[in-house]
Amino acid sequence: MSTDRGGTQAPERIEPSYPKDRTTLGGPRLGAVGWARWVWRQLTSMRTALFLLLLLALAAIPGSIFPQRGVDPVRVRRFFEDNPDLAPWLDRVGMFDVYASPWFASIYLLLMVSLVGCIVPRSRQHWEAMRAQPPRTPARLGRLPVHRSVVLDAAPDDVVAAARAELRRRRYRLRAEEDGARTVSGEKGYLKESGNLVFHLAVLGVIVSVAAGHLFGWRGEIIVKEGETVTTGPSAFDTLHLGPLVDPDDIPVYSLQLNDLDVQFEAEAQGAQFGQPRVFRGVATVQEDVSGSPSAPRTEEFAVNDPLGISGTSVFLLGNGYAPVVNVRDADGQILFSDAVTFLPQDNTYSSEGVIKVPGADPALGFVGGFLPTLTFDPEIGPTSSFPDLVDPALVLAVFEGDLYPEGRAQSVFSLDTESMDQVLQDDGTPVSLLIRPGDELELAGDRGSIELETVIRWGGLMVRHDPGRIPALVFSGAALLGLGLMLGVRRRRVFVRVTPATGTPDPAGDGARHTEMTVAGLPKGTDPGLDELVEQVLERIATASGGRVVTDKDDS
Amino acid sequence: MTNTTYAVASDYFIWAAIIVLAVAMVAFSVHLAVTGSVRQPRALRADARTPVTVGAPGGDADDGAPAVPGRAPTPSRRWGVVGLQLTWLATLAVVAGTALRGLSVSRWPLGNMYEFTLFTVSFVLVVYSAWSLRQDRLWLGAFVVLPAVVFLGAAKLSWYTEASQLMPALDSIWLVIHVTVATLSVALFTLGAALATAYLVKDGAERKGDVTGWLAALPAGRRLEQMTYGLHIVAFPLWTFTLIAGAIWAEQAWGRYWGWDPKETWTFVIWAVYAAYLHARATTGWSTRRSTWVALAGFAAIIINYTVVNLLMTGLHSYSGVSS
Numbered sequence: 001m002s003t004d005r006g007g008t009q010a011p012e013r014i015e016p017s018y019p020k021d022r023t024t025l026g027g028p029r030l031g032a033v034g035w036a037r038w039v040w041r042q043l044t045s046m047r048t049a050l051f052l053l054l055l056l057a058l059a060a061i062p063g064s065i066f067p068q069r070g071v072d073p074v075r076v077r078r079f080f081e082d083n084p085d086l087a088p089w090l091d092r093v094g095m096f097d098v099y100a101s102p103w104f105a106s107i108y109l110l111l112m113v114s115l116v117g118c119i120v121p122r123s124r125q126h127w128e129a130m131r132a133q134p135p136r137t138p139a140r141l142g143r144l145p146v147h148r149s150v151v152l153d154a155a156p157d158d159v160v161a162a163a164r165a166e167l168r169r170r171r172y173r174l175r176a177e178e179d180g181a182r183t184v185s186g187e188k189g190y191l192k193e194s195g196n197l198v199f200h201l202a203v204l205g206v207i208v209s210v211a212a213g214h215l216f217g218w219r220g221e222i223i224v225k226e227g228e229t230v231t232t233g234p235s236a237f238d239t240l241h242l243g244p245l246v247d248p249d250d251i252p253v254y255s256l257q258l259n260d261l262d263v264q265f266e267a268e269a270q271g272a273q274f275g276q277p278r279v280f281r282g283v284a285t286v287q288e289d290v291s292g293s294p295s296a297p298r299t300e301e302f303a304v305n306d307p308l309g310i311s312g313t314s315v316f317l318l319g320n321g322y323a324p325v326v327n328v329r330d331a332d333g334q335i336l337f338s339d340a341v342t343f344l345p346q347d348n349t350y351s352s353e354g355v356i357k358v359p360g361a362d363p364a365l366g367f368v369g370g371f372l373p374t375l376t377f378d379p380e381i382g383p384t385s386s387f388p389d390l391v392d393p394a395l396v397l398a399v400f401e402g403d404l405y406p407e408g409r410a411q412s413v414f415s416l417d418t419e420s421m422d423q424v425l426q427d428d429g430t431p432v433s434l435l436i437r438p439g440d441e442l443e444l445a446g447d448r449g450s451i452e453l454e455t456v457i458r459w460g461g462l463m464v465r466h467d468p469g470r471i472p473a474l475v476f477s478g479a480a481l482l483g484l485g486l487m488l489g490v491r492r493r494r495v496f497v498r499v500t501p502a503t504g505t506p507d508p509a510g511d512g513a514r515h516t517e518m519t520v521a522g523l524p525k526g527t528d529p530g531l532d533e534l535v536e537q538v539l540e541r542i543a544t545a546s547g548g549r550v551v552t553d554k555d556d557s
Numbered sequence: 558m559t560n561t562t563y564a565v566a567s568d569y570f571i572w573a574a575i576i577v578l579a580v581a582m583v584a585f586s587v588h589l590a591v592t593g594s595v596r597q598p599r600a601l602r603a604d605a606r607t608p609v610t611v612g613a614p615g616g617d618a619d620d621g622a623p624a625v626p627g628r629a630p631t632p633s634r635r636w637g638v639v640g641l642q643l644t645w646l647a648t649l650a651v652v653a654g655t656a657l658r659g660l661s662v663s664r665w666p667l668g669n670m671y672e673f674t675l676f677t678v679s680f681v682l683v684v685y686s687a688w689s690l691r692q693d694r695l696w697l698g699a700f701v702v703l704p705a706v707v708f709l710g711a712a713k714l715s716w717y718t719e720a721s722q723l724m725p726a727l728d729s730i731w732l733v734i735h736v737t738v739a740t741l742s743v744a745l746f747t748l749g750a751a752l753a754t755a756y757l758v759k760d761g762a763e764r765k766g767d768v769t770g771w772l773a774a775l776p777a778g779r780r781l782e783q784m785t786y787g788l789h790i791v792a793f794p795l796w797t798f799t800l801i802a803g804a805i806w807a808e809q810a811w812g813r814y815w816g817w818d819p820k821e822t823w824t825f826v827i828w829a830v831y832a833a834y835l836h837a838r839a840t841t842g843w844s845t846r847r848s849t850w851v852a853l854a855g856f857a858a859i860i861i862n863y864t865v866v867n868l869l870m871t872g873l874h875s876y877s878g879v880s881s
């Protein structure tokens with residue numbers, strides 16, 4: 001037998017008349033329309049799709065090398081400080097906003113156009129192919145990539161019938177042949193092309209869903225202390241990012257009380273794992289639609305990996321830290337300040353920084369410094385924290401007095417503007433430095449009153465998000481996966497059988513047997529190493545079913 | 558809770574596997590050399606008769622198995638078989654080491670880079686071993702054992718992390734789903750890259766008409782290329798699934814399904830490059846050689862994702878577990 005798939009020529013295959021290579025196109029003299037067509041064909045060719053895919057991959061890389069404004073603006077600022085010469089140049093070509101840059105957008109927009117230009121004609125072709133009959137049996141089966149001939153001792157019509165039955169049994173779609181024709185043509189595996197179209201359409205769907213999520217979605221971040229209740233709304237969040245097409249009034253209004261936060265850290269394992277977070281979950285009481293007709297409050301647990309779903313938004317527990325509860329009294333013992341103050345963790349040991357502002361004192365007082373959940377003294381940097389949990393918590397503060405808000409300027413609650421303030425000094429002239437443990441109350445030098453660390457509670461960093469593109473993106477992703485499975489898993493094959501009464505051949509055995517020559521040939525789409533075996537099996541089964549003994553294996557002769 | 562006995566046993570199994578694999582590597586290399594030197598005359602004769610033999614289907618002769626009695630002395634398979642048996646042994650050791658690691662911390666052992674590598678190598682070796690039971694794959698052994706040994710060695714020497722519990726962001730059923738499938742597809746891409754390399758080398762020699770030495774022990778270039786493609790079309794949907802499952806998990810853990818975190822970016826880059834490979838292969842005008850280079854570029858991206866991105870780039874996915 002000879003199934004010379006390894007010849008020098010590229011084997012013939014089932015191919016749609018789809019532009020796979022357009023470089024040969026385009027005559028020397030093209031009008032405007034001609035040029036437009038030429039450009040369109042270039043753009044929708046496989047070659048271009050391939051090039052754009054590679055380009056997209058390449059273009060995504062800088063965003064993983066340089067910090068991105070959309071991901072981590074603080075690191076971008078630091079990069080500017082560290083590389084004052086280089087950064088502006090990188091910024092000019094969008095290296096800090098790669099995924100929002102025009103050049104990145106132009107690549108994926110071209111890819112989308114190419115995708116549409118590719119799907120539309122292919123869908124039409126496929127639709128027609130599915131309704132059309134399999135093609136006529138080619139005149140010379142010997143030219144197909146896989147073929148095999150035998151001479152059988154059987155009646156030609158029986159062989160044809162057996163061939164049709166065999167292919168039908170294998171669920172091939174058969175061509176209705178004219179009466180008396182001794183050829184069978186069958187095709188199978190249309191789902192491959194359907195899968196291809198579903199996949200490419202779904203990829204388009206995912207892109208559109210993601211875009212819709214960006215346009216119509218929003219997210220807000222907010223810090224909530226244990227026991228505190230927040231009510232959502234456009235002004236409730238510490239930061240709020242609205243998509244370009246979002247009306248702030250559409251943000252649902254509900255209240256959320258953070259009842260409790262449970263945070264635990266690795267205390268056993270040593271090395272890099274020591275102090276890593278291990279448990280992080282919270283309990284919240286939620287009441288929906290508080291501005292309209294409030295629902296009954298419900299209490300739910302939530303955690304990292306387990307967000308709350310409230311009024312079409314998702315509430316994620318993302319960060320946590322400590323809020324020391326501080327009381328400041330004046331010299332007469334009158335309370336000037338009493339609140340839990342949010343301190344922001346700076347590293348994995350939760351060494352935190354924060355500011356306590358007491359505008360009610362005269363002059364106003366400002367405390368700035370650190371909260372250390374597990375106090376340790378480092379010979380070089382002084383007091384620091386060695387473990388993120390509350391083993392030996394302490395506040396370490398410097399004290400300033402003067403004007404807290406010079407010229408009424410607005411300020412962050414996490415920083416102290418000391419421009420119009422003076423550091424409070426001890427009698428010996430050195431700056432006051434307070435170290436306060438829970439339960440301690442320290443007198444401030446110079447009869448300025450006292451400060452007390454009552455206790456320490458935790459705060460949780462919540463993110464509230466509404467993303468209408470999320471579910472469509474998921475559905476399209478599922479469809480893409482399904483389409484991919486079909487496109488890569490299904491084999492599209494044509495199988496042809498031709499039966500000829502071998503009248504002219506001398507009877508080699510001389511026993512008067514009926515000599516019928518049968519050729520089975522297969523045509524694959526793409527790579528199909530299993531086709532040889534299929535042709536082999538089909539041939540053998542037909543031979544057996546038609547009751548014919550193989551007289552000669554033509555290809556061996 | 559961490560069970561130290563299991564953790565220590567796991568470490569011993571992995572060291573043992575590295576040693577056994579190194580010996581297997583030697584055995585497989587000798588196998589290639591022996592088979593190549595015996596086959597050479599026959600291979601040359603076969604070349605003269607192309608395409609009959611080269612293109613023959615059902616391909617035992619094609620798959621590198623000794624065949625056609627009477628034409629040439631059948632090369633000794635002893636070295637290859639020894640290599641294969643050692644590989645089976647190492648497979649058991651790596652799987653046991655990975656399982657013990659999981660037992661020692663009572664969780665799925667995929668919490669850091671070290672464990673990720675153990676899982677990947679387990680898959681590489683299991684897939685190869687299973688394949689070798691069904692078909693003669695002695696010639697492939699060296700190409701598989703080499704990356705397995707390199708991965709394990711790097712994991713042991715540079716990425717070793719003490720057994721411990723997970724951080725909360727990793728404590729999710731999606732860890733099991735997303736990362737298990739990721740390791741499986743990385744394993745298949747690794748095998749795919751091994752075959753791609755074999756194809757490029759063999760094909761280069763075939764072009765020059767200079768198939769000598771150990772190269773003669775490999776199957777024909779065309780067959781190698783088909784196997785390369787066959788592995789990639791299994792690995793690619795798995796990687797697509799990894800991407801989707803990762804997005805679902807990111808949505809739950811961080812509140813957004815896609816944020817161009819370095820790890821996410823590289824997962825996407827890998828996906829796009831392999832999609833380009835599949836396209837290249839279907840594009841007339843792109844030779845299979847050139848397409849195969851695209852597949853190797855995809856594997857290079859996997860290696861970068863595994864090393865540079867895990868260790869050097871700052872992002873939410875900073876759980877390599879390796880202290881800097």
Ligand code: HEM
Binds near residue numbers: 043
């Ligand atoms: C968004 C990016 C795209 C991705 C991820 C993608 C992915 C794929 C994959 C994985 C295959 C399977 C190839 C195989 O059977 O081995 C494929 C096939 C194909 N793609 Fe795409 N594709 C994309 C865009 C495009 C575009 C823009 C076009 C149009 C020019 C296109 C046209 C095709 C065609 C015609 C095939 C069938 C090839 C064949 O088997 O003959 N694709 N695509």
